[in-house]
Amino acid sequence: MPGRHAVVVGAGIGGLTAAVALHRRGWHVTVCESAAEPSVTGAGIGLAPNALRALHTVGVDVTRVTGGAVPAAMGVRRSDGRWLTRIRTADLTARYGMPPIAVPRPSLAAALAAALPTAALRYGTAVTAVDDAEGRPVLRTRAGPDLPAEMVVAADGIHSPLRRAYFPAHPGPRYLGETAWRALVGAPDLGIEAMSETWGRGERFGVTPLSDGRFYLYATAVVPAGTRSADPRAELRRRFGSWHEPIPALLDRVDRLAPADVLRHDLYELAAPLPRLHHGRIAWLGDAAHAMAPNLGQGGCQAVEDAVVLAHLLPAGDRGDGSDGVPAALAAYTAARLDRTDAVRVRARRVGRLGALGHPLAVAARDLAVRATPNRLALRGLDDLFDGFRLPDRPVG
Template sequence: MTAVDGAEGPCPTVRTAGGAELPADLVVAADGIRSALRRAYFPAHPGLHYLGETAWRTIVDAPDLGIRAMSETWGRGERFGITPLADGRFYLYATALAPAGTRSADPRAELLDRFGSWHDPIPALLDRVRRLDPADVLQNDLHDLAAPLPRLHHGRIAWVGDAAHAMAPNLGQGGCQAIEDAVVLAHLLPAGGAPDPGPGPGAADPVPAALAAYTAARRDRTDAVRVRARRVGRLGALRHPLAAAARDAAVRAVPDRLALRGMDGLFNGFRLPARQPR
């Protein structure tokens, strides 16, 4: 998708790089963190904000290590995460403070150098990483949206997911919020399928009102999650020894029940908005 013509009209046309012109009733812009449609329709928006960290991700086989729980360890300006998958595989991720664009010749050696002396089972997992092809270790700099969009729709275009509210991965909410977007959008839009006989010529088009309701339902919630994810990242990335020690002591002092209660807004805060009258 390269452009949308007639977004403000009743039947926008999507143009693709291959030259196709596709008529649509609605365009859902799910074109990712570097959304071309976001840049086109919100040219005054500041765009992406570099969070000061680079991240590595990979998957290894380690059924013999007996790791049953996910974990994330915070160091000084560095973090290492472990997530068990099926069949003895593990999703691993690590972050470090670094200037944007920083890359090493071999990401496997970089990870071993940074995290090889950390607690078990990190060294054993890094031994599995060492056996991978370097291309199997992804590295990406971390960005989020510098500020919220003024709205999540324009004409008959609705933005969802990273295109609408790119956020740091620190809360694991990027994909979750995209799913919430999709559920709310589907809930608010008029039902598809067979033509609706409707009230006759001159009736109000329900789509603009549905998209305005979508923005009202999703903009503030997703931006609150974006801001919270950025703050958690700043906490995890503290580098000064005294600041990191104070952080670690504070985290240990918080009872589990209070820590879980602090997540209520994420996991229990979703509500479907009322449908618009039709």
């Protein structure tokens, strides 16, 4: 195959975005995904203006394939329903040029996959090792022949085997002290117009209208790692059934789902930043590089930013300039992304600690502080997230 060849390990949102961005830079791309087929279950993913802007730079208009409906407002509530803070979506649009949206994760993944040549996607292909990462990498897989490449994108998730192989001294993921439930439901009759997260004592419940008219529900609770119940629907009802409307009405919809349609995962983040986001000709992105708590809705957004910046910095795939340029591009990628992603990771953890407070006095002080913060200051606090995406200069030579 003529031109430069990149192998992307992992077909999540970050990996697929990287594949699309590289494909549009002229690279021949192969995506290796260990799962046998694309996931059709899952939950929603929030796309803030920074991620939408990044996707737009590589020609992906999310609203064309997933719908463009947005909530009228978003904010934080108490378990009795009182709003602690509420910001109009129109104010976010005026400040950032576009509103944040939330989309079904499977729909976004399908749209990204559709932008690639069919032969680029190899499901049921687990990468077991990458040999000679300093020179011309060769990927070993369980499914078939070895894959030579000029560079590798490690988008293989929070428990990234490639990260463990090349950064063996890194402490890896650590448990954040909370577990999370997620589900998608239809509830057009409830007239829910706002995106909200309700904070209780060591528990939270989020209601996010999706661009296709459904609702993405998520909940968290402070519990020991590995805690499980026989029926997640019953546990959600026990924990949140007495909270304000529309939570009980939404739990009625959850009760109609199969137990397997309510996803439950313990929450982890990387315990420390990686020393760099590349090694030889391998670049890490998304959860493999900087897994973070979901409290800012920026995990997927930062993966999208990673992917677009990485492809932008790499040389064009047609070899038209006659140079290599890959090592310099990967060093520039680390320089462009390491500090930003780690700052978001740390901030997400701190916000999560506020939401997870359980002592009544601490909860009362938290709620009072949130209520006392003017919306203009709350909006200003989002600037570095929502307005922080930039394409860096490409390395010279």
